[in-house]
Amino acid sequence: MAALPRARALAIxxxxxxxxxxxxxxxxxxxxxxxxxxxxxxxxxxGLLQDLAGAARSYPPHRDIRAAGTPPRMxxxxxxxxxxxxxxxxxxxxxxxxxxxxxxxxxQLSSPSSYAxxxxxxxxxxxxxxxxxxxxxxxxxxxxxxxRVMAHLDYMLLGDQIVRLGRQTVTExxxxxxxxxxxxxxxxGLAEDGCFAMPLTLEVLAGVLGISVVHVNRAVQQLxxxxxxxVRDGTVMLLRRERLQALAGWAPxxxxxxx
Amino acid sequence: MAALPRARALAIxxxxxxxxxxxxxxxxxxxxxxxxxxxxxxxxxxGLLQDLAGAARSYPPHRDIRAAGTPPRMxxxxxxxxxxxxxxxxxxxxxxxxxxxxxxxxxQLSSPSSYAxxxxxxxxxxxxxxxxxxxxxxxxxxxxxxxRVMAHLDYMLLGDQIVRLGRQTVTExxxxxxxxxxxxxxxxGLAEDGCFAMPLTLEVLAGVLGISVVHVNRAVQQLxxxxxxxVRDGTVMLLRRERLQALAGWAPxxxxxxx
DNA sequence: CGCGGTGTTGACAACAGTCAATTACTGTGG
DNA sequence: CCACAGTAATTGACTGTTGTCAACACCGCG
Numbered sequence: 001m002a003a004l005p006r007a008r009a010l011a012i013x014x015x016x017x018x019x020x021x022x023x024x025x026x027x028x029x030x031x032x033x034x035x036x037x038x039x040x041x042x043x044x045x046x047g048l049l050q051d052l053a054g055a056a057r058s059y060p061p062h063r064d065i066r067a068a069g070t071p072p073r074m075x076x077x078x079x080x081x082x083x084x085x086x087x088x089x090x091x092x093x094x095x096x097x098x099x100x101x102x103x104x105x106x107x108q109l110s111s112p113s114s115y116a117x118x119x120x121x122x123x124x125x126x127x128x129x130x131x132x133x134x135x136x137x138x139x140x141x142x143x144x145x146x147x148r149v150m151a152h153l154d155y156m157l158l159g160d161q162i163v164r165l166g167r168q169t170v171t172e173x174x175x176x177x178x179x180x181x182x183x184x185x186x187x188x189g190l191a192e193d194g195c196f197a198m199p200l201t202l203e204v205l206a207g208v209l210g211i212s213v214v215h216v217n218r219a220v221q222q223l224x225x226x227x228x229x230x231v232r233d234g235t236v237m238l239l240r241r242e243r244l245q246a247l248a249g250w251a252p253x254x255x256x257x258x259x
Numbered sequence: 260m261a262a263l264p265r266a267r268a269l270a271i272x273x274x275x276x277x278x279x280x281x282x283x284x285x286x287x288x289x290x291x292x293x294x295x296x297x298x299x300x301x302x303x304x305x306g307l308l309q310d311l312a313g314a315a316r317s318y319p320p321h322r323d324i325r326a327a328g329t330p331p332r333m334x335x336x337x338x339x340x341x342x343x344x345x346x347x348x349x350x351x352x353x354x355x356x357x358x359x360x361x362x363x364x365x366x367q368l369s370s371p372s373s374y375a376x377x378x379x380x381x382x383x384x385x386x387x388x389x390x391x392x393x394x395x396x397x398x399x400x401x402x403x404x405x406x407r408v409m410a411h412l413d414y415m416l417l418g419d420q421i422v423r424l425g426r427q428t429v430t431e432x433x434x435x436x437x438x439x440x441x442x443x444x445x446x447x448g449l450a451e452d453g454c455f456a457m458p459l460t461l462e463v464l465a466g467v468l469g470i471s472v473v474h475v476n477r478a479v480q481q482l483x484x485x486x487x488x489x490v491r492d493g494t495v496m497l498l499r500r501e502r503l504q505a506l507a508g509w510a511p512x513x514x515x516x517x518x
Numbered sequence: 519c520g521c522g523g524t525g526t527t528g529a530c531a532a533c534a535g536t537c538a539a540t541t542a543c544t545g546t547g548g
Numbered sequence: 549c550c551a552c553a554g555t556a557a558t559t560g561a562c563t564g565t566t567g568t569c570a571a572c573a574c575c576g577c578g
Contacts, residue, residue, distance in 0.1 A: 166469025210425025
């Protein structure tokens with residue numbers, strides 16, 4: 001969708017000025033991909049994204065990024081997980097946060113520490129406050145619409161997670177999640193042809209899918225034997241998308257109209 | 260919390276003008292309870308709520324309330340469920356919508372029909388468009404903050420639902436849900452002393468909890484035998500709150516600070 | 519070389535789903 | 549007033565999926 005405008009927007013990435021400004025092209029690429037997938041970007045909006053990409057902050061793996069009152073940030077590289085720690089020591093991942101996602105999906109409160117966002121890999125984020133500020137002003141009208149769509153997408157993703165946990169078997173859950181991740185990563189240019197990098201241990205996957213480590217493994221082995229999917233060296237290859245989609249009851253998101 | 264302002268706000272309910280204006284006092288009561296639980300209401304805000312309560316619309320049970328593009332509404336009486344219908348005929352309830360909740364939690368899109376909101380009982384809703392409109396304007400500053408808190412609460416509730424489905428046993432899920440419902444209903448004055456009306460069949464409960472009808476029943480019977488909880492005639496009585504909270508790992512929500 | 523983290527596999531136990539039969543409660547029509 | 553059908557709740561017996569425990573392989577690292 002919107003192939004032409006995106007191409008035009010991405011052309012900026014070739015400009016030599018980027019490097020002299022200390023901007024990571026891959027960071028700007030993520031931002032541009034994400035926002036141009038909803039609506040063509042105006043020049044003002046492209047400029048705004050370029051400003052954002054200028055000041056990235058880095059977090060090491062396993063670092064807890066506590067929410068309380070800090071301004072919103074957007075991930076431009078690496079993966080994070082929004083977790084709930086349970087009394088019995090178990091951990092449930094509410095939502096995986098990928099490049100192009102806000103770290104905290106919505107207006108957030110000071111929640112009682114049961115919520116945390118943990119960096120799963122080396123993580124790069126940029127300050128998203130200018131974006132949020134731009135929503136109120138009239139300067140970037142389509143950005144405001146885009147932000148609403150993104151908020152809704154976050155809500156829909158939690159719905160998908162609920163369906164996985166509530167109604168699917170281990171294998172179905174895993175496949176469903178892989179298809180979702182592929183779709184989300186493809187939106188920011190980090191997945192192609194059913195292939196993407198997935199820096200998750202079985203333990204984290206078990207935390208996402210609400211099952212034990214052992215059974216995540218069994219599901220992966222079974223899918224591998226059935227030649228439906230391959231996982232190796234942190235890379236996932238979806239071999240037969242149609243079969244996988246039928247198996248997990250997953251469908252690519254249809255056109256997004258804003259209310 | 261905010262006992263004094265709420266009492267002042269509720270005093271309006273005694274005014275005889277209400278009945279002549281065709282306003283259901285119970286509807287206004289729900290609206291007033293809900294909004295005054297976050298911040299004291301100004302007179303302008305009270306007036307806005309009173310206007311809302313004037314024009315309620317009614318839906319029969321089992322009626323599907325389709326979302327696509329319709330303006331937002333708020334429930335003032337009755338229960339509804341936001342569902343996902345699966346290909347194999349199973350149904351997963353994403354979120355129960357109670358009096359004082361927006362029917363569609365957030366900015367909504369035209370989603371591909373897999374999402375639906377179904378009235379579980381006779382349902383009364385009011386047009387929430389004036390509320391949403393008031394958020395942008397400067398007339399009701401605290402209402403805008405309240406709306407953000409409510410959006411976040413909706414998100415937190417989905418997180419709770421995910422934890423239930425991902426990490427808890429049948430009994431724990433049921434108790435956890437009952438405690439959540441009690442808390443949410445208490446916020447709109449529909450629960451007291453561990454006692455509230457719950458118009459849900461076992462089938463709907465199974466749809467919420469991601470388990471089979473039979474097992475919902477077994478859990479209820481067990482809790483009844485243990486004298487922890489009683490369900491009869493559509494009424495739930497939580498007998499030992501502390502034991503139940505410990506059993507389900509549930510804690511009452513702490514103070515809500517806005518970011 | 520030993521160590522910790524991660525992945526892999528098997529055996530068994532615990533939990534939850536399915537099927538089926540029975541009961542209780544409603545509203546309807548005779 | 550009763551018989552009836554339809555829905556919901558309840559219970560038992562059995563099956564199937566998943567969790568738990570344990571052992572082992574692999575790998576990078578000090």
